[in-house]
Each structure stands twice: as structure tokens, then as C-alpha cells.
Amino acid sequence: MARAPYASDPAHSRGREFTIEGSLSRGPRSDYQRDRDRIIHSIAFRRLRYKTQVFVAPDGDHYRVRLTHSLEVAQIARVIARAMNLDEDLAEALALAHDIGHAPFGHAGEDALNAALVHAGGFDHNAQSLRTLMRLESPYCEHDGLNLTWETLEGLAKHNGPVLDPGWALTELDAAYNLDLGSHASLEAQVAALSDDIAYDNHDIDDGLRAGFLNLDEVLAHPFVAQQWAAVEKRYPGVPRNRQLSELIRSQIGVMVNDLLEESARRLVGITSVDEVRQAGRQLIAFSPEVEEGERAFKRFMYEKLYFHPEQLETARRARALLAELYSAYSQDPVLMDEEWIDTLPRHEPERSRHIADYIAGMTDRFAIARHAEIYERTPEVLRNV
Template sequence: MSRAPFASDPDQSRGRQHGEARGAERGPRTEYQRDRDRIIHSIAFRRLRGKTQVFIAPEGDHYRTRLTHSLEVAQIGRVIARALNLDEDLTEALCLGHDIGHPPFGHAGERALDEAAARHGGFDHNGHTLRTLAHLECTYIGFRGLNLTWDTLEGLAKHNGPVSSPRWALREVDDAYPLELHTHPSLEAQVAAISDDIAYDNHDMDDGLRAGYLQLDSVLAIPLTGTLFREVERRHPRAPMERLLRELIRTQIGVMVQDVIAETRRRCENLGSADEVRSAGRASCAFSPALEEDERRLKRAMYELLYYHPEQVATAERAREVVARLFAAYSQDAALLPDAWRHTLPGEEPGRTRHIVDFIAGMTDRYAMDRCAAIYGRVPGGLRLV
């Protein structure tokens, strides 16, 4: 496949913080393929299967988790990257790794940890993604972390754009291996970010309809979705509703992907290198203005109808309480920590608090509820062990 002039080139990678010999015994892979594979084989990636995407401790098996969401983001990202002649492996690595820093219970858990560590720098999931991959994952003999390329670390740090005020976790990684946080990231990172938007816009809608939190008439009142549903109905007039809804989600994803490809091609017409993408002063991968407005309306509706649904808000508060209780317990009695974490617990702040936060952030939803029940005798009402 020919590579676009503005694509990232693994042969021109800025390298790794810790030099490594290229051993042929592990197969003929590019630097970006090695990064992708290190993410896939990491413990943190495997734990995503037990972490909340939208629904906390759902009763059904068909709802997305952080793991299945990340796989769906990677599928969308590779389609866009291939159409634009970008590096698919770097795109995939960024899509698969972008949510690794999420704690149990998603944003509810993140809020609890941010409050718990407020005096010591707080917590944010994107910074913790970098901290996990660059520091906490320890599978190699010669260094801590996965020793990912600069290009992958930069893309994860800035996949939502330049970072003007990094918090402590990201700043710590950046101080050790400067990532030029003030610029835009590679086009592959920008594709990963917009693929994340496309995936959760559509798959959260799919899950919300399945769970009954979203009502069909409310969803069809969203301008883009309603227009596309009428077109789907016209093409398949006698299809059952369940099939129509699946076709609607596929169609809406396709419309968004095609729009991104066309708009990004237009924005990249005069870009001659990956560095020009970084210095362009604006996002080079984006929706067209018209679809950007449609997508913004869709997001507003999803927040109103799904993410801020009263039952969702109540469940999130109970989940936040689980994480807050765990932090309180481990802070008051370090003997409750597993041996490996207790023996490495720093004696001084902020290291002590951050160490406990690292432990809790790595938990799956189930493990967090299990530990809460073991310490306190129960979990907050409305949550259950599954």
C-alpha cells in the first residue's frame, strides 16, 4: 500500500525512550506493529473486558464493555486510515490503547478517584493511560512500562488535541520523554479520536435502545438519526423493527465514516508531511461542518436521554461510593492491600495516595465490588456481583 505524504512512517519513528535491539526472533514487524502488539498483550488491556462502557454491572451479556468498545473503535479507525493511506498499525495501536487508563465504573470511578486524590494532583483517565503504559506495566527486564515509541505515546497523550495544562500523570511522562504537547498529534491519532466518537455515538445508542433507557420516538427526533431511519425504512419496508434498528446503526456509522474521509482529504490537500499535520494549527481529521453540527446535536440528545437518565445517575453515584469507600479503607489500613502493593507502598505523600489510586484504577468493576463487599460486608444497594 502506498503511504500518503502526511502519514506517519514507522521507518521514521522518533524511537523509544529505552533503546532496544531489533531481534528477528520475534518476527518481522514494524515499530508500530510492535507497539500495537505490546498493548494487546498487556494486563491492562485484558482488564478492559471487566470495565464499564455505559452500563454499570449490567444484567445482560450483550452490552459493550471498554474492551469491546476499543475493538470497535479500532475497526472504524482502520477503515478510515486505509482510505486515507495512513499507517493502519499506528492507528490501531492508538484505538486499542486509548481507554486503558479508565478505572472501574468509568466516569463515576474517575470522579471518585479525582476527589480522593485532589490534594495530590487528582486523577484523569487519559493521564492514567500514559502512566499505565509508560510506568505501571512491567513485563520487560530492562525497563518499566512497555517502552512504546514516541509516536504512540504522543498520539495517546494528544488524541483529543494539544494539551496546554497537563496534570501530574501526563506531565510526569512528558518530563521523562517530551511529547511536544502544545502541537496537534499525528493524523493517525486524530483518526483514532474521531473513530472513538463515531463508535460511542452509535454503539451507546444501540445499547441504550436494547436496555430500554432510550425510547424509539426520542431517538428518531434526533435530526440525523431520524432522517437515516426513514431512508432505512424506505429501503426495507417489511423488515422487523429490530433489524431496522441494527441497519440504522450501521448506516449512521457509514455516513459518519464517509464524511470524515471526504473532509479529511480536503483538509490534507496541501499537507506534505506528518510534521505539517502537527503544525497545521487545526485538526486535519474532522467531520464536515454540516455533519459536525448533526453529531453535536446527537451527542446533546444522548447526554440528556441516556447518560443523564435518572437511573443511570443513581447507579453511577452508588458506583462512585464503592470507589470512594475502597480508597478510604486502603488509606486507613494498608494491611488491606495485597502483599505486592503493600510492600511497595511509599511512606510519604503524594506517592502514598497515588500508589493506592493506581491499585484501585486497575480494578475491574467486579473486583472493586468484591473488595468492597469483603471490607464492608456489602456493596451499595442497586449494585450486584455478577
């Protein structure tokens, strides 16, 4: 398959932060394939299995978690990248790693750590993804971190566009290895970002209905999905409703992917290199104005009906309280942490507080719940909403 002139090329990568002399070649892989494999084999990636996507520590086996969501994003990203003759492996690596920096309990956990670190620069899950991959996850003898390519790190840092006001974590990493934060990222990074939107816009419908938090009639009447729902009913009359809903979600994903391909092709006219992508002054992977407007309206609907559902808000409150108490416990008595974290605890602030936050951010939902119960010798308020 011919590579588009504006696609990232592993043969012309800007390299890695740490150059290892005489490094072994383990199989016929490109640099971006190696990045993908390093991410998949990391402990941080495995922990996504027990981190919140929409629902905290769900009882049901069919609900999505950060790991399954990341796999779904990667599948969509590969489809788009292949259709556009971009580098599929880079798009996949970015999709798989995009949520690695999330704390337990999703955005509620992020809010708790941000509040706990208010004196130390705050906490941001996107910067934490970079911090985890570049410094904390260190399985190699020669260097800290996974030593991913510049293109993978850059894509994770600014997949949503240039970062003009980076927080402390991203500032430190950028000072050590310049990620050119003021420019746009590669097309592969932009593909991964919108694949994330496509995945959760549609798959969260499934989980929200399964949990009983979404009203089926309200979902199906929303303008963003109503046309596809009418087409599904016409095409499959009399088919059980659960199968029709699955068909709706597949159809809606297809509509969004096809629209993105058409709009992006229009925006890429005249773009002839990766450098032109980075200096374009706007995101080149995008939905049409009509689909973008509909998608934003649907997001507002989902926030009102699902993400800000009263039960969700109550669970988030409990999650924030639990992590705040964990942070307080470790701050007052750091020996409660695992031994390797005690041994590397900095003596001075703000590094000391950030180290404790790194420890908590790496926890899974269930590990955080278990450690809280162990430290406080009481069962925390129920942290399960489905």
C-alpha cells in the same frame, strides 16, 4: 499500498524511551505492529473486559464493555486509515489503548478518584492511560512499562489536540520522555479520536434501546438520524424492526465515516509531511461543519436521555461512594492491598496516595465490588442498572 506523505512511517519513528541493546526481533513486524501487539497482550487491556462502558456490571451478555468498545473503535480506525493511506497499525494501536486508563465504573469512578486525590493533583483517565502503559504495566526485565514508540505515546497524550495544561501525571511522564505536548498529534491519532466518537455515538443507541433507557420514537425522530431512518424504512419495508435498527446504525456509521474522509481530504490539501500535520494549528481529521453540528446535537440528546438518565445518575452515585470507601480503607490500612502493591507503597505524599489510586484504577468493576464487600463485610448497594 502507497503511504501518504503525511502518514506516520514506522521506519522513521522517533524511537522508544528505553533503548535495549541487542533486542530480539520476534517476527517480521513494524514498530507500530509491535506496539499494537504489546497492548493486546497486556493485563491492562484484558481488564477492559469487565470495565464499564455505558452500564455498570450488566447482567446481559449483549451489552458493550470497554473491551468491546475499544475493538469497535479499532475497526473503524483501520477502515479510515486504510482509505487515507495512513499507517493502519498505529491507528489501531491507539484505538485499542485509548481507554486503558479508565477506573472501574467509568466516569463515575474517575470522579471518585479525582475527589480522593484532590490533595495530590487529582486523577485523569487519559493521563492514567499513559501512566499505565509507561510505568505500571511492566512485563519486561529491562525497563518499566511497555516501552511503546514515541508516536503511540504522543497520540494517546494529545489525540484530542495539544495539551496546554497537563496534570501531574502527564507532566511527570513528559519530563521523562518529551512528548511535545504543545503540538497536534499525528493523523493516525486524530483518526482514532474521531473513530471513538463514531463508535459510541451509534453503538450506544443499541445499548440504550436494549436497556429501555432510550425511547425509540424519540431516537428515530432526531434530525441526526431521521434521514437515514427514512431511507432504511424505504429500502426494507416490512422487515422486523430490530433488523431495521441494525441497518440504521450501520448506515449512520457509514455516513459519518464518508463525511470525515471528504472533509479531511479537503483540509489536507497542501499538507506534505508529518511535521506539517503537527504544526498545522488545527485538527486535520474532522467532520464537515454540518455533520459536526448534528453530531454535537445528538450527543446532547444522548446525555439528556441516556447518560444522565435518573437510574444512571443513581448508579453513578453508588459507584462513587463505593470507590470513596475503598480509597479510605486502603489509605487507613494499606495492608489491605495486594502484596505486590504493599511492597512498593511509597512512604511520603503525594506519591503514597497516587499509588493507592493506581491500585484502585486498575480494578475491574466486579473486583472493586468484591473487595468492598470483603473489607466492609457487607454487600454494597446494588451496582447494576440493566
